[in-house]
Amino acid sequence: MINAPDTVIDGSATDVRGEWSGDNQQWWDWYVSLAENERSLTPLVDLGALPDIAWPNDDELALELAEPYALDAGTIEAFRLNGFVKLPDVLSPGATLRLRAELKRLLEAAYTASLDGGLADCFLSLEMIWLDNPLVRQFVLSPRIAKICADLLGVKRVRLYHDNVLSKEPGCGRTPWHYDDHHFPLATQDVVTAWMAAQFIPVVMGPLAFAGPIDIHRLVADVPFNKTDTSYDKHVAELFRQHEVAIDETPFALGTVSFHHNLSFHTAGPNRTTQSRIVLANTFFADGARIVDDPTIVSGDWRKFMPGCEPGGLANSELNPVCWPTEQQA
8 A cells, every 4th residue: 555645544444524634646646546457477568659640730630629519419318327328529530649748748847756656656647737737728628528517417608617637557457436525625526537548548557437327326325435555446336247347448539539427327447558648627617516525535635736716615726717608709
């Protein structure tokens, strides 16, 4: 078990009351340690070079990220039934690879130490990048993405909760089964995360995998969350096996973006390739939502994402802008 902030290990194993005392990377180090993993002795798969595709310039990218994406009624119905949907060609291949190059540069600048191949420190994260990086800002505040989120949720206005740059490094293990309602201290069920794969993600690289339908969370509602070991992850996985729950673990093509509801149970397999699995995950929620009365350590560093906001109050800090509609559409 990795060394995590004291708030993680204080009290009983199932007591998650209180606020997280560490930073966001410490939170991820702790959280991925809760996944059941088997050490693999098989060599990592070499996926070869990334495609040689021209990147859009700034103007072309701005136009792409502002153009509406057509959603039909069937897609919206599928999202509301299953809790997730994977949409092709939300991003062009060139935009995807330009995003990846920038995220990789940021990660390499932030994490200079070499990895040892262990489970700890192999899942890297950055957050709130949109505040200082103009390119990432375009993707995070994209009207195209935000409108998809609003349409899937069936709400008129959505705000940004926060961005998350996530890199599952070569050899890194599974992400535990979970749903985001545990994570986001928002008193609403109108929450959705846009998970932008920054490269092709074959199964061997560990794509996001979803359990469906959306109400499958009721099946595991009584499983006690354990903050010190992998028992929660194992118990959820076993119940899913016993009840033959449908799991979608299909690859992500270049430009595919998945959208999952905060009640959608999901996991991700190990990265058994020589390439970092890099993702930009942005979470949006319905305007007017409030913060829950009692955030827990599972909510991580939520005050960083909603500065000045307090439990029970509106989630509307200056770092939670309305992303759809834009000022032009309002």
